[in-house]
Amino acid sequence: MPSPAPRLRIGFILAPRFTLCAFANFVDVLRLAADEGDRSRPILCQWRVLSPGPDPVPSSCGVRVSPEEPLGDPKRFDYVVVVGGLVDEIERLHPDHTAFLRRAAEAGVPLVGVCTGTFILHRAGLMNGYKACVSWFHHEDFLHEFDGLVPVSDQIFVVDRDRLSCSGGASSAHLAAFLVDRHIGPAAARKSLAIMIIDEAMGAERPQPGLPLELTTPDPLVKRALLAMQQSMEAPLGVTDLATRLGVGRRRLERHFADALGVTPREADRRIRLAQARHLLARTDRSVARIAAETGFCDASHLIRTFREAEGTTPEAWRAARRTMS
Structure with a gap:
């Protein structure tokens, strides 16, 4: 009997020196929601790391992640997620990645900025008119980079139509759970978080811990x-x-x-x-x-x-x- 078609398909773009925990939290929520138990088969969810070339992408901690597919047609995904990391490195995103993100936006594919991935979407001109969530730690960096745009830094994530953004770290698990809840169901979202020893799904409005x-x-x-x-x-x-x-x-x-x-x-x-x-x-x-x-x-x-x-x-x-x- 053939497996059911996935209900949630995610394409990941990893910026140079991306934050590993933000990416891993997001992926693990998808992995645990995709199959029964903890067997990790990508049945109800599918996720792929995309890149124009085969070279592994270094994270900020030095661990490298190898891409799995070329960029191709963004319409094969329900969401494209950009995972950022060190602010000084976001300018090094490959121009083919930026072109892919613009094609995705033109095709109506929702875009997600995780950690400083929101910076990358803004630099590509894809967040104009949208609210954006940025970590309190990078609030001033964002104001310095984007004159006149005031980010949301008192919530863990923001959903504004077909743009979603989160502050990174543990909040990426909660944004992923929000998507699982939306496309697969609340039971799958609760199961993922429970296995990850996360007590409950947090809503977007939950305040970020950190400096006032x-x-x-x-x-x-x-x-x-x-x-x-x-x-x-x-x-x-x-x-x-x-x-x-x-x-x-x-x-x-x-x-x-x-x-x-x-x-x-x-x-x-x-x-x-x-x-x-x-x-x-x-x-x-x-x-x-x-x-x-x-x-x-x-x-x-x-x-x-x-x-x-x-x-x-x-x-x-x-x-x-x-x-x-x-």
């Missing part, structure tokens, strides 16, 4: 400082220690924060830790005391006091209100 958007900046020194704050959240650095780690004087660091963000380093650190506390309150059942310890507050009372000043309510009341609305 009001703290995004092109200033390289401030960006380094913000990332250092994020990495030392459980044991916050004093401003002097932070400046020493970055190899600059305290006054210089404070001037850069004032010019770039209009806040002190201490206030920026407080906002980062509050943002993570809100994330944990919304996404977990952890106690306020545990969240306080994980986000660098002295104790639960310190977190409650700071949280009330920022939100006008206690952490537990904020959590309960969020769950009532969802």
Whole structure:
């Protein structure tokens, strides 16, 4: 008896130095939805890596992936997914890839940008008039690259008609699950995520974890400082220690924060830790005391006091209100 025709066919274009985990998460959701159990036969879903030549494509971690088919006719796919990676490398996409993407758009094939794949679609002129999702980490890079276009960086993915985009990483699994749900069914999507030890499918509107958007900046020194704050959240650095780690004087660091963000380093650190506390309150059942310890507050009372000043309510009341609305 012949196998049923696939309900979801995906063509992948991998940019030089693409993000391996974003590609692997997307593919594994398809793989697990395509067959019964975990036998990995591409029955209900099919996916192919496309390239104009046979050379393997290097990922940002050095692992290389070999293409499986030439570019050919884009209409043989239900979606064409572009997986990006290092921002400095996206200009190296082969011109035949760009021409293929334009043919796909002309043929009405939906295009998907994963990680900085959205940058690639924009550079090809294929995102004009569409909303686009970009990781908070690349928000300023996108604004610098594309004047006048403001990306969505407070959601994990965006679906705007025949353009889909996601921030990369784990969010690519959720975008893939969205497509599986749409074309195969919710049971297949839930099964894929469950086998991947992902609790539930996240909707597009789920906020990205990361730095608050009001703290995004092109200033390289401030960006380094913000990332250092994020990495030392459980044991916050004093401003002097932070400046020493970055190899600059305290006054210089404070001037850069004032010019770039209009806040002190201490206030920026407080906002980062509050943002993570809100994330944990919304996404977990952890106690306020545990969240306080994980986000660098002295104790639960310190977190409650700071949280009330920022939100006008206690952490537990904020959590309960969020769950009532969802």
